[in-house]
Amino acid sequence: MSGATKCIRCGRSIDVDPALSVDLFEGMHWLCFHFEFEHDADPDVACNDIAGCPWWTISYLKDKLRELGVDPEAVIGEAISRKVRDGSTPSG
Ligand SMILES: [Zn+2]
Ligand SMILES: [Zn+2]
Numbered sequence: 001m002s003g004a005t006k007c008i009r010c011g012r013s014i015d016v017d018p019a020l021s022v023d024l025f026e027g028m029h030w031l032c033f034h035f036e037f038e039h040d041a042d043p044d045v046a047c048n049d050i051a052g053c054p055w056w057t058i059s060y061l062k063d064k065l066r067e068l069g070v071d072p073e074a075v076i077g078e079a080i081s082r083k084v085r086d087g088s089t090p091s092g
Contacts, residue, residue: 007032 005018009032014021016029025033034052041047046055062072 009033009036 005014005022005027006012007014007021007029008027010029012029014029021028021030021033024030028036031054034049034054035043038049038052039047044055046059047053050056065072065075
């Protein structure tokens with residue numbers, strides 16, 4: 001194989017740890033692997049794979065923010081405003 005590793009599910013290049021994707025995730029992005037084999041629910045809602053499901057993680061974080069008195073939608077709104085303003089991303 002030459003060039004960038006491509007995900008066999010979505011066809012896009014695998015930029016984050018391609019070796020791990022080839023070894024562990026059958027040549028897919030970890031998220032593609034999750035949706036292909038592990039996510040046994042509507043793709044737009046959390047499944048029961050509490051360790052691996054991004055929706056589960058997001059919903060837990062939202063619940064925690066509410067518990068702390070912070071509105072998750074306000075946090076996202078702030079992030080969007082910041083992104084629009086200076087083009088920054090959480091990962092830099
Ligand atoms: Zn993929
Ligand atoms: Zn899931």
